[in-house]
Amino acid sequence: MRVYLIALLAFAGLAVAPFGIGGYETNVLMMVLFFVILAVGLDLVTGYCGQFSFATGAFYGIGAYTAAIMTRDFNTTIWVHLPAGAIVAGLFGLLLGIPALRLKGHFLAIVTIAFQTIVYLVISQWTSFTGGQVGLPMPNAGPVTVFGVTLFEFGSLRSYYWLTLAMTALTLLISWRLVNSRLGREWVAIRDDETLASAVGLDTTRGKLTAFVAYAALAGVAGVLTAHSLRGVTPDDYTIWISATVVAMMVVGGRGTFIGPILGAVFLAILPELLGKFAEYKMLIYGVLLVLVVTLMPEGVVGRLRARAAR
Amino acid sequence: MTAPILEARGITKRFGGVVAVNDASLTVGKGQIVGLIGPNGSGKSTMVNLVSGELMPNEGTFLFNGTDITSLPSHRRARLGMARSFQLLRLFHSLSVEDNLLLANHMRMKASIAASIFGRSSAREEEQRARARARELLAWFDLQDFADRPVSALSIGQQRMVEIARGMMSEPSLFVLDEPAAGLSPPNVDKLIQLVRRLRDEFGVSILLVEHVMRVVRDLCDHVVVLDSGVKIAEGAPDAVVKDPVVIEAYIGTGWKRRAQG
Amino acid sequence: MDLFLQYMANGVVIGSTYVLVAVGLTLIFGILGVVNFAHGEFYMIGGYAGIVAITVLKLPVLPAIAFVLLVAAVVGIAAEAILHKPMKNHDATSSIISSFGLAVALQNAALVVMGPQPQRLNLDVSKIPVLSSLPTDFGPVFLPQQRLLIPIATVLLIAILYVVLRYTWTGRGLRAMAQHATVARLCGVRVERVAIVTFITGAALAGTAGMLMSSVFFVYPIVGNMIALKAFTVVILGGMGNVAGAAVAGLLLGITESLTSAYISNAMRDVVGFVFVILVLLFRPQGLFGKAVERS
Ligand SMILES: Nc1ncnc2c1ncn2[C@@H]1O[C@H](COP(=O)(O)OP(=O)(O)OP(=O)(O)O)[C@@H](O)[C@H]1O
Ligand SMILES: [Mg+2]
Numbered sequence: 036m037r038v039y040l041i042a043l044l045a046f047a048g049l050a051v052a053p054f055g056i057g058g059y060e061t062n063v064l065m066m067v068l069f070f071v072i073l074a075v076g077l078d079l080v081t082g083y084c085g086q087f088s089f090a091t092g093a094f095y096g097i098g099a100y101t102a103a104i105m106t107r108d109f110n111t112t113i114w115v116h117l118p119a120g121a122i123v124a125g126l127f128g129l130l131l132g133i134p135a136l137r138l139k140g141h142f143l144a145i146v147t148i149a150f151q152t153i154v155y156l157v158i159s160q161w162t163s164f165t166g167g168q169v170g171l172p173m174p175n176a177g178p179v180t181v182f183g184v185t186l187f188e189f190g191s192l193r194s195y196y197w198l199t200l201a202m203t204a205l206t207l208l209i210s211w212r213l214v215n216s217r218l219g220r221e222w223v224a225i226r227d228d229e230t231l232a233s234a235v236g237l238d239t240t241r242g243k244l245t246a247f248v249a250y251a252a253l254a255g256v257a258g259v260l261t262a263h264s265l266r267g268v269t270p271d272d273y274t275i276w277i278s279a280t281v282v283a284m285m286v287v288g289g290r291g292t293f294i295g296p297i298l299g300a301v302f303l304a305i306l307p308e309l310l311g312k313f314a315e316y317k318m319l320i321y322g323v324l325l326v327l328v329v330t331l332m333p334e335g336v337v338g339r340l341r342a343r344a345a346r
Numbered sequence: 347m348t349a350p351i352l353e354a355r356g357i358t359k360r361f362g363g364v365v366a367v368n369d370a371s372l373t374v375g376k377g378q379i380v381g382l383i384g385p386n387g388s389g390k391s392t393m394v395n396l397v398s399g400e401l402m403p404n405e406g407t408f409l410f411n412g413t414d415i416t417s418l419p420s421h422r423r424a425r426l427g428m429a430r431s432f433q434l435l436r437l438f439h440s441l442s443v444e445d446n447l448l449l450a451n452h453m454r455m456k457a458s459i460a461a462s463i464f465g466r467s468s469a470r471e472e473e474q475r476a477r478a479r480a481r482e483l484l485a486w487f488d489l490q491d492f493a494d495r496p497v498s499a500l501s502i503g504q505q506r507m508v509e510i511a512r513g514m515m516s517e518p519s520l521f522v523l524d525e526p527a528a529g530l531s532p533p534n535v536d537k538l539i540q541l542v543r544r545l546r547d548e549f550g551v552s553i554l555l556v557e558h559v560m561r562v563v564r565d566l567c568d569h570v571v572v573l574d575s576g577v578k579i580a581e582g583a584p585d586a587v588v589k590d591p592v593v594i595e596a597y598i599g600t601g602w603k604r605r606a607q608g
Numbered sequence: 609m610d611l612f613l614q615y616m617a618n619g620v621v622i623g624s625t626y627v628l629v630a631v632g633l634t635l636i637f638g639i640l641g642v643v644n645f646a647h648g649e650f651y652m653i654g655g656y657a658g659i660v661a662i663t664v665l666k667l668p669v670l671p672a673i674a675f676v677l678l679v680a681a682v683v684g685i686a687a688e689a690i691l692h693k694p695m696k697n698h699d700a701t702s703s704i705i706s707s708f709g710l711a712v713a714l715q716n717a718a719l720v721v722m723g724p725q726p727q728r729l730n731l732d733v734s735k736i737p738v739l740s741s742l743p744t745d746f747g748p749v750f751l752p753q754q755r756l757l758i759p760i761a762t763v764l765l766i767a768i769l770y771v772v773l774r775y776t777w778t779g780r781g782l783r784a785m786a787q788h789a790t791v792a793r794l795c796g797v798r799v800e801r802v803a804i805v806t807f808i809t810g811a812a813l814a815g816t817a818g819m820l821m822s823s824v825f826f827v828y829p830i831v832g833n834m835i836a837l838k839a840f841t842v843v844i845l846g847g848m849g850n851v852a853g854a855a856v857a858g859l860l861l862g863i864t865e866s867l868t869s870a871y872i873s874n875a876m877r878d879v880v881g882f883v884f885v886i887l888v889l890l891f892r893p894q895g896l897f898g899k900a901v902e903r904s
Contacts, residue, residue: 087701089708134890140700141643142889144708145840148645149882152837160875217452217462217469220441224449227438234398234436235516236424236453275833279712286705291440319716325709330694333702 038211046204053193061196065264067304068203069257073277074284074296075210076253081282082290083214084246085226086135090147091281093154094124094251096273098258100158103171103268113263117202120259121252128251132244151275159270170269173262199260206253207297213249214293222246226291276318283321287328289335298337348375350409351520351552352397357406359392359576366392367403368576372554374520379546379553381567381584383560385597389576390556391433394524397554398430399423410520425453429513430522433556435505437497443508444493447480448473450515480515487511487541503534507541514545520552521545527559539565560588572596610748615870616863617749621824623862624762625651628817629835630842630854631766632810638849639786639806642692645707647814647839648832649714653683654815655827656722659729669731676819677812684811688804711832718829726826729819754823761820765813766855773851778805786849814839834878841885 053061073091080086098120105111105119134146158165165171213219221242224232233239262268280303288299303324307317332339352374359367367389374380382390395401397408399420407416415423429450438446455476457469484490487507492500497508506526513521523542527535539562545551557563563570563584570587572580574596580587587593633647657679661672690710695703731754742753773779781802784792793799818827825831842861846853861881869877 081701085701087704134886138889141704142844144643144645144704145837145844146886146889148840149837149886152833153879153882156875156878212463212465216459216465217455217473218459220445220449221452223441224438227440228436230400231432231436231438232449233419233421234400234424234430234432235450235512236421237449238421276712279708282705282708316716316720319713319720322709322711322713322716326690326706326713329698329702329706329709330690333698 042204042207046200049200050197053196058192061192062264063305063308065196065199067301068199069261069264070281070284070300070304071297072203072206072253072257072260073281074288074300075207075293076250076257077281077285078290078293078296079210079213079222079253080246080250082285082292082296083219083226084222084243086132086243086246087140087144088131088147088247088250089144089275089278089282090131090151090154091250091254092273092275092277093151094128094254095258095261095277096154096158096268096270097124097127097251098255099262099268099273100165100171100258101255102259102262103166103173104164106173107171113198113259116259116263117256120255122255124255124258125248125252128247128249129244131251132247135243135247136240148275151278155270155274158273165270166268168270170267172267174266195264199264202256202260206256210249210253211293218242218245223291279318279325280321283325283328286325286333286335289337289339289341292335292337292341295335295337299335348377350374351376351411352554353409354393354397355407355409357393357396357403357408359389359396359401359403365576367396367573369405370571370573370576370578371406372571372578372581374552374554375568376519376552377546377550378568379542379555379566381563381570382554382556382573383558383563383570383587384573387575388573388596390573391524392576393573394430394433394522394554394556397522398428421453424516427517427519428522429516429518429520431506431509431513431524431526433524433528435502435509437505437508437512439496439498441497442494443484443489443497443500444477444480446497446508447483447512447515448476450512451476451479451517454517483511483514502529503531506530506538510541510545514549514551518551520554522554522556524556525558526555527557527562535559535562538562542566564588611870613747613749615866617746617751618755619863619866620859621751621755621758621862622866623859624759625817625821625835626838626842626862627762627855627858628765629814629839630846630858631769631851632813633836633839634843634846634849634851634854635782636806636810637843638851639782640692640803641789642695642703643707644687644691644810645704645836646687646691646711646714646832647810648834648836649711649718650680650683650687650811650814650832651818651821651835652718652827652829652832653714653811654680654818655729655822655831656718656727656818657815658819658822659727659827662729662731673816673819676815680811680815681808683815684808685804687811688807692803692807693800711836715829715832722829724829726828727822728826729822731823754820758817758820758824761816765816769809769813769851778802782806838881841881844885845888 052064073095077088077091080088101120101123102116105116131147131150135143138146159168221232221237224237225239225242229239284299284303285296287303288297289295303321306320307314310317328335334342350373354370354372357367357370358365370393372380372382382393384390392401396403399418403416407414409415410423410426410428415426438449455472457466457472461469481490481493484493487510489504489507489511492504497505500508510526527538530538542553542555543566546553555567567584570581570584571578572587572593579596580590580593629647629651632650633644636642636644654676657676658672661667661675665675667675687710691703691707695706742756744750744752744756773783781792781797782805784795784797785799785802789799838861842854842858845857845861864880865877868880
């Protein structure tokens with residue numbers, strides 16, 4: 036219960052934030068939220084279930100392109116895109132989960148990199164479908180209508196921020212319920228010892244596939260939100276560097292903890308803003324940080340603090 | 347003999363050129379404790395892995411309660427009522443003792459995964475019951491004080507007990523134990539012997555017991571099967587098997603005498 | 609038919625680079641058990657080092673090669689110190705993450721130092737003694753000297769590597785480590801030195817490949833991404849840790865890609881290898897040439 040209370044307070048604070056800050060800062064906050072969704076999603080499959088993925092950028096992109104292509108071809112709105120993006124990305128997650136049934140560790144990591152690269156090649160080269168290097172434009176998120184009555188428009192930055200915040204809250208709630216459910220415990224069991232997991236009767240196939248699907252679907256949702264917020268998609272927003280960034284967020288915060296990747300995402304997403312003119316070095320910093328953290332503190336900041344507290 | 351719970355018929359397992367198990371057959375009757383012994387590298391653990399479904403045999407069939415389970419993966423066999431322990435202890439090391447037990451009960455839970463995710467009362471109550479049962483079992487193994495501790499905080503002997511408690515948590519009808527006495531001190535071996543006997547007598551579990559410590563085998567087993575280089579070379583009552591010249595021959599140079607007296 | 613031979617030749621040239629990069633990668637894995645996701649960056653650094661040596665420092669060819677090798681050695685030593693030495697007590701995922709982090713860091717360091725624009729080495733072959741006298745026409749096949757140099761260098765380097773592995777003390781140490789690290793250590797193999805030598809060898813092979821290719825293809829900060837993936841493809845097809853397998857698979861991949869882009873579509877060229885590798889991993893994880901092993 037205390038967890039829910041703290042979370043509620045945090046979200047209440049974030050909800051009133053746009054009244055105190057400017058448009059630029061609101062955009063930054065929104066981007067932080069996208070990364071929070073991505074990092075928590077990756078943590079489900081990697082931190083909890085122990086299956087490596089460097090393909091976060093790909094699922095993020097699949098969600099974004101689903102929104103952009105549906106807008107172009109069917110003129111649909113974000114209310115359709117959110118579930119559609121989650122489903123399409125989730126299906127691709129299922130597809131990537133299949134190799135994970137047979138492959139472990141570095142083999143799986145290589146396959147996910149290959150998958151990330153293939154997705155990038157497709158969205159950047161299949162010009163007739165995806166717009167190629169130029170990408171696709173999108174109008175803004177459009178009106179919210181109930182039975183034909185327009186309630187309000189997501190044209191304004193603030194209302195779109197609130198939508199993003201609400202979706203973040205929803206995805207975090209789902210993730211929290213997942214990791215604290217029977218399924219979440221099975222994920223941890225698979226991470227700890229897969230042979231033992233099946234020896235005690237757990238269906239490891241189901242465990243791994245659900246983790247991959249949940250991860251991919253969350254990234255897909257983040258992709259839909261991002262596409263609408265940027266008013267379009269370009270392939271270079273969904274590269275392996277996005278995957279690297281999200282891995283760094285998860286690792287720095289603490290793999291396999293719930294709060295760690297959230298803090299990691301907040302910290303690393305805001306960091307470039309604090310760096311001023313050194314912001315162009317952010318990927319360099321992320322890379323170095325990854326090496327340092329994983330070498331000196333592989334359990335991440337939150338993991339280390341927990342271990343301290345337990346002693 | 348009672349009706350068989352497990353029958354292994356003509357099992358062969360090859361690893362490349364090595365034939366780890368060679369046309370071996372064995373039967374465990376309901377309520378029996380059957381010993382599986384043999385020198386180092388004779389294929390006992392391989393046989394255990396074949397029984398539990400972690401490995402698939404090249405030839406032969408397994409029957410469990412009369413049904414063919416040869417092609418079932420290990421989690422399906424576990425669901426049919428098969429539990430096992432590992433020669434090299436295996437536990438979910440990042441979880442608490444209680445959660446380790448709870449996981450072995452997941453497959454018996456009736457509420458759907460969705461109910462568990464949404465925190466429905468049916469799932470919550472079921473989990474509470476399972477936790478209560480885990481505590482009961484832990485008390486039975488004298489481990490109740492450790493329920494919330496991470497398994498890594500326990501001694502090797504205690505971890506072995508957690509492994510057995512975990513097996514019991516899955517409500518098995520057959521329990522396959524791979525060298526449960528390995529690494530235990532002599533007093534703990536005595537405790538183990540009593541414990542295994544109680545598992546059979548109080549819970550009615552049939553047991554397939556791989557063991558090097560002959561004292562355990564002689565005290566517990568109704569029937570013993572001897573493997574050597576993957577081949578079954580003898581079987582029968584423990585006392586008779588131990589005196590069988592073929593068996594002694596197989597063990598010569600591998601410390602048989604020392605073990606036989608241990 | 610004539611064009612077919614030309615495509616084959618182009619495939620062999622590209623394939624030779626894959627071999628050079630992949631052999632180092634497979635050595636590092638086979639001997640040290642490290643999966644080096646930063647291996648493509650060794651190639652990238654080799655390419656830039658070559659460009660700097662020849663166009664900025666204006667070195668003649670041989671000293672330029674020496675310069676590239678020197679840079680590669682430094683990179684190899686540094687990589688060992690980052691990816692191998694401190695990771696001994698870490699789980700496998702940590703070493704995957706750290707080499708991935710190193711790759712990202714090196715790419716972005718290159719971006720800062722060399723800029724994003726692709727660069728190419730303008731090598732004036734007519735001024736290089738032996739090279740300028742090599743033929744360029746082989747029946748229907750035309751190969752300019754810059755390209756011809758690549759398979760020649762590959763054969764030479766692999767031959768040297770083979771001799772070193774086979775007949776020198778260091779080579780025996782390396783092979784002993786690949787067989788069984790603990791036993792090798794007990795037999796007096798100096799593991800630290802072996803590790804450093806292995807990384808230097810890997811970096812030197814990939815760096816040489818990068819330098820040679822920089823006179824044919826562009827070098828840019830993330831060029832290593834694709835090369836590393838190709839090299840992984842080759843290593844997996846050849847069987848992890850199998851040097852001869854990597855050599856065969858590298859040539860095969862180069863030729864397959866060249867033929868795919870010629871007869872099917874250029875866009876499919878890069879996808880082909882990855883699809884293939886995913887299939888191989890699923891159905892023959894031991895590689896095309898490896899033997900099946902079950903682990904208990
Ligand atoms: N996964 C494997 N791959 C190759 N060979 C194996 C594998 N597992 C076991 N073996 C071989 O099979 C034979 C039997 O091994 P197993 O572990 O079953 O013996 P064991 O009777 O349990 O021995 P111990 O008393 O030492 O536990 C040995 O020669 C062993 O080397
Ligand atoms: Mg054994």
